[in-house]
Amino acid sequence: MIDAVLPDFLRDLPAGTRTPCHGRSALFVHPIRSTPTKADSTEAKALCAQCPIRAACADHAIRRGETDGIWGGLTPAERADRARRRPDCGTESGWRSHVQRDESCLTCREAHDDRLRDQRLERLAREHTNHGGSLAGYRLELLLGLPTCVRCRAVRQEYYAGRPHTTKWYRRGPAAAA
Ligand code: SF4
Ligand SMILES: [Zn+2]
Ligand SMILES: [Zn+2]
Structure with missing residues (x-):
C-alpha cells in the first residue's frame, strides 16, 4: 500500500x-x-x-x-x-522462477542481462576467430551496441551486393509501375 x-x-x-x-x-x-x-x-x-x-x-x-x-x-x-x-536471486534458475510466477526482480533481471551480454560477447569473439568477420558478427555488434568492425561490415556489403536489388512496391514511381 x-x-x-x-x-x-x-x-x-x-x-x-x-x-x-x-x-x-x-x-x-x-x-x-x-x-x-x-x-x-x-x-x-x-x-x-x-x-x-x-x-x-x-x-x-x-x-x-x-x-x-x-x-x-x-x-x-x-x-x-x-x-x-x-528463489536463489542472481542465478538463471532464480530468474526463471520469477518469470514463471510473474514476479519482477531487479537483481535477477540485471544478472540475466549481464549473462546474456557475456554470451553474446563470447559468440562475437568466436565469429571473429573462426571467420574473421561474418553477418552474424555484424548483427551481434549491433545488438551489443558496439561499433561494427571493418571485417563484419565487408562481409555484409559483399552479401548484399550479391543479391538482386528489389524495389519495394511502395517506392515504385508511376514510370516503374507502367
Ligand atoms: S498492487 Fe497496486 S493497487 Fe495494490 S497495493 Fe500495490 S500499488 Fe496499490
Ligand atoms: Zn530474484
Ligand atoms: Zn566484427
Missing part, C-alpha cells in the same frame, strides 16, 4: 496514472490490525488485480519485509510464504 511513502517501483507506473489503491489506505493497511479483515482483504486484492505495477509492488514489499497490510495483492502471510520460497 503506497499512500504514505513513494517507493521506487512507482517509476513503472505509466505517466499520469494512479494506482487503484490511491486514497484507500485504510482498506490496504488497517489503522489498528496488521492483518486486514477478510472483507477488506478481498476488496483490496480485487483492486490490486487491476493494477499495472502489481508484480513490482509485491516484489518491493517482500524485499523490504513489509509486515502490515496488502501489497501487490498479497496478505502478510502470503508474502511471508513467498519470501520463504524465494
Whole structure:
C-alpha cells in the first residue's frame, strides 16, 4: 500500500496514472490490525488485480519485509510464504522462477542481462576467430551496441551486393509501375 511513502517501483507506473489503491489506505493497511479483515482483504486484492505495477509492488514489499497490510495483492502471510520460497536471486534458475510466477526482480533481471551480454560477447569473439568477420558478427555488434568492425561490415556489403536489388512496391514511381 503506497499512500504514505513513494517507493521506487512507482517509476513503472505509466505517466499520469494512479494506482487503484490511491486514497484507500485504510482498506490496504488497517489503522489498528496488521492483518486486514477478510472483507477488506478481498476488496483490496480485487483492486490490486487491476493494477499495472502489481508484480513490482509485491516484489518491493517482500524485499523490504513489509509486515502490515496488502501489497501487490498479497496478505502478510502470503508474502511471508513467498519470501520463504524465494528463489536463489542472481542465478538463471532464480530468474526463471520469477518469470514463471510473474514476479519482477531487479537483481535477477540485471544478472540475466549481464549473462546474456557475456554470451553474446563470447559468440562475437568466436565469429571473429573462426571467420574473421561474418553477418552474424555484424548483427551481434549491433545488438551489443558496439561499433561494427571493418571485417563484419565487408562481409555484409559483399552479401548484399550479391543479391538482386528489389524495389519495394511502395517506392515504385508511376514510370516503374507502367
Ligand atoms: S498492487 Fe495494490 S497495493 Fe500495490 S500499488 Fe497496486 S493497487 Fe496499490
Ligand atoms: Zn530474484
Ligand atoms: Zn566484427
